Amino acid sequence: MSEQLLDEPAQASVDDGAARERTPWQALVWAQKVSWLAAMACAFVLEASTLLGQPSYFWRSTFFDGLSFAADSLVIWLIIVVLIGLTNRVLLSVGLVAAFSLVIAVANRVKLGTRLEPIYPSDVDFLTQPKFLTTMVAPRMLVVAGIGLAALVWAAWFLGRKYEPKLLSIWPEHLDLRRQFGAVLVRALVVTAALALLADATRFNDPGNPWRAAYEVGDGRKWRYWNQQSNYSANGFVGGFLYNMPTVAMETPEGYDQATMDALTARYERLAAKVNRTRTGSLDDTNVVVVLSESFSDPTRLQGFQLQQDPIPQTRATMQAGTSGTMLAQLYGGGTANMEFEALTGQSIGLFSPQMSSPYQMLVPEYDQYPSAVGWFASHGHEPVAVHPYITSFYKRDQVYDVLGFDKFVHDTTLAEQDRIEDNEFISDQAAFDEVRKQIDDSDSPLMVNLVTMQNHIPVDGNYTDPIGVDGVDGDQADRIGNYARGLAHTDEALASFLQGLEQSDEKTVVVFYGDHLPGIYDSSITDQNPGEDMYTTPFLLWSSEGNTKKVLPQSSPIMFLPMLYEMANAPIPPYYAMLDRLRTRVSALEQGRMLDPQGNEITEDDLDKQGQRLLADARLVQYDFSIGERYSVDRMWPGSLR
Structure with missing residues (x-):
């Protein structure tokens, strides 16, 4: 986003002026830092949900060998970017992603504890089967978790309203029509680019997919399909999850006709x-x-x-x-x-x-x-x-x-x-x-x-x-x-x-x-x-x-x-x-x-x-x-x- 579009002074907080006043450019830099740190924290929580109890070399492999942790964080950051672009709220967007990450991490621990198997993309089907879910997790725990997640989202909303620097509004009326259109166009391009990158991640198993190539950087990296807990541990939670995205059921055998x-x-x-x-x-x-x-x-x-x-x-x-x-x-x-x-x-x-x-x-x-x-x-x-x-x-x-x-x-x-x-x-x-x-x-x-x-x-x-x-x-x-x-x-x-x-x-x-x-x-x-x-x-x-x-x-x-x-x-x-x-x-x-x-x-x-x-x-x-x-x-x- 150009400085020309961001050179207007920030508006006062809708609360009582407690939020620090920054220029829109400063607010954007602040949003980038907060969102990236939040993405890394969410990635760490997801990694830990699989790595707890695993040998130390899995921790080392995930965080220090190759790009798996950085790639995991990047995927989560892009999700936060899309939400910020749609809501114009940094802390609320971070809170939503953090809450969702916590839900997945807990579900991952529960599934690993009962089946030695992490969460798969196909497990989304079980969300439509509350009777089965309540047999896996006590209803009291589900209620407590629901209240906790609601509190986390509310806290993010409240803190955002009170302390978050004001970003340039989605349709900045104080700008002339040409600059209004430019601001909207820049925001739309950012959201579209992030969505395009995320859509490409869902095609993780296609030949030449750049996301998969990023996860495969590093010596001796290998997808452990025969043991998915090890697969997620070695290649990152998000990497393991993407590896299990739906793909062709079988490669065409040689000579098939x-x-x-x-x-x-x-x-x-x-x-x-x-x-x-x-x-x-x-x-x-x-x-x-x-x-x-x-x-x-x-x-x-x-x-x-x-x-x-x-x-x-x-x-x-x-x-x-x-x-x-x-x-x-x-x-x-x-x-x-x-x-x-x-x-x-x-x-x-x-x-x-x-x-x-x-x-x-x-x-x-x-x-x-x-x-x-x-x-x-x-x-x-x-x-x-x-x-x-x-x-x-x-x-x-x-x-x-x-x-x-x-x-x-x-x-x-x-x-x-x-x-x-x-x-x-x-x-x-x-x-x-x-x-x-x-x-x-x-x-x-x-x-x-x-x-x-x-x-x-x-x-x-x-x-x-x-x-x-x-x-x-x-x-x-x-x-x-x-x-x-x-x-x-x-x-x-x-x-x-x-x-x-x-x-x-x-x-x-x-x-x-x-x-x-x-x-x-x-x-x-x-x-x-x-x-x-x-x-x-x-x-x-x-x-x-x-x-x-x-x-x-x-x-x-x-x-x-x-x-x-x-x-x-x-x-x-x-x-x-x-x-x-x-x-x-x-x-x-x-x-x-x-x-x-x-x-x-x-x-x-x-x-x-x-x-x-x-x-x-x-x-x-x-x-x-x-x-x-x-x-x-x-x-x-x-x-x-x-x-």
């Missing part, structure tokens, strides 16, 4: 035909129940504490007598919808771009139809039913289930039973299993049921009057573990009763039962003693009312569950499942940043032999084709999967 997909499809059609020649069973007249048991795990596997009784003896006995194994979870403390997505679609989160943090929120709702087991089973005479004893909008399931092809969605307000156990605010697993049994009994057709339970969702503090005793820890940690273990015991009883009822029924039923992740209840004293896959390992089992054969499967991902179920039932498979079956001979588990071979060894793609690399490349081609590609192969690789 219709000819390539036709040749690939023909190859797996031949493989499926070869496999099916020896398979004499069928699931066409059998109920198929897929159960994702919220936070179901085996805490007796963990080091650092001992339970005074086994919380899942009946589930353990069922696993030992039949087909079972362990699952590699994507995340600790979260990722439920992603594990459900993998089980239903056979598509791996590990093959998507790292920024695809939630296909249910970021990918599936963009389509009218999406290939899944829902359509596949429906094309074989099954009626697809989804059961989730919680709000329908959670992870956009009300939209996602429709796109996947479910005929019916039974949820928290439509379940026949809505019982809770003691002080647990979530509907019990027994009520959820009873609903599945009711749906089976009421239907003349075989069902494909997808059940996602909620009973063991956090918070677990104080849920039960008889928590299982815990040795080796005390205080709140012991209370949380004991209450969680008691919840598992209730699930253990409900599952055993459910399977017993199915076994006594005249209808044939098969069940896939798996835990999606460990609960985010363990502090660092326990997580530090359980490295590697320990905090990412949950049980799963495959069960049939027609009888079960003992078989221990290697650690797996949910994409393998239904192909393994067909193998257990000795039933014919589509070419898509033939491909996944062949892939698991080389890669038994695949999640973002982790890949295991059938012996449980962590491997990379370079460790695979040529056949393994080709199988993984084929899986990548098919996943691209099914998800965002042209879907050249869907009708042949997985006939009926689009519904």
Whole structure:
């Protein structure tokens, strides 16, 4: 802004003249200093929300290596500049951004504490789900936080009115018309330039993006997509947040075109035909129940504490007598919808771009139809039913289930039973299993049921009057573990009763039962003693009312569950499942940043032999084709999967 436009004397404060009088030019310099210092302070608060508890080298990396802290501060400063340009109030604008930064920092700490995962851009969807938010944070804390934030904004407004130097007004009437227009034009250009730079930041993952280039300045800088807490710690909170902005779900695999997909499809059609020649069973007249048991795990596997009784003896006995194994979870403390997505679609989160943090929120709702087991089973005479004893909008399931092809969605307000156990605010697993049994009994057709339970969702503090005793820890940690273990015991009883009822029924039923992740209840004293896959390992089992054969499967991902179920039932498979079956001979588990071979060894793609690399490349081609590609192969690789 030129000195010619700013050479008029400052007007007196609208208050009582207490504010220091400065020329508009001096006021502008003051505003620049205050806004930049405020931006740095907000950036520091956001960085600290991730860095607290992290090793010292992360603090050093964020603040001294490269430009990440400066870039974070610059992004926040541009937001303040836009607000100043729109409101003409420096301290009010700073107060608004500071309040917003504090909200994000607190939310980040809460999420890290429960899921070891920072805030993502896609988490904005949860703002429309107050019921879920109040389960994560006590309502009293939300009220206190709201009052505190309102007080912070009011204080900024009050101090600004009383002490802030007067900036040149948005439409300075004391100037002649030409200079009025010039002043407005300069202000508009500043706001427009700041908005343009911020808009460019939202395209962070585009090739050649200058913001990303700024964050990548420095020796050895690397985006840690396999561990987002480390990613945010090393590259700054704002940098990590921008890195996770929505982008293309997958890069186009090399050689992708219709000819390539036709040749690939023909190859797996031949493989499926070869496999099916020896398979004499069928699931066409059998109920198929897929159960994702919220936070179901085996805490007796963990080091650092001992339970005074086994919380899942009946589930353990069922696993030992039949087909079972362990699952590699994507995340600790979260990722439920992603594990459900993998089980239903056979598509791996590990093959998507790292920024695809939630296909249910970021990918599936963009389509009218999406290939899944829902359509596949429906094309074989099954009626697809989804059961989730919680709000329908959670992870956009009300939209996602429709796109996947479910005929019916039974949820928290439509379940026949809505019982809770003691002080647990979530509907019990027994009520959820009873609903599945009711749906089976009421239907003349075989069902494909997808059940996602909620009973063991956090918070677990104080849920039960008889928590299982815990040795080796005390205080709140012991209370949380004991209450969680008691919840598992209730699930253990409900599952055993459910399977017993199915076994006594005249209808044939098969069940896939798996835990999606460990609960985010363990502090660092326990997580530090359980490295590697320990905090990412949950049980799963495959069960049939027609009888079960003992078989221990290697650690797996949910994409393998239904192909393994067909193998257990000795039933014919589509070419898509033939491909996944062949892939698991080389890669038994695949999640973002982790890949295991059938012996449980962590491997990379370079460790695979040529056949393994080709199988993984084929899986990548098919996943691209099914998800965002042209879907050249869907009708042949997985006939009926689009519904």
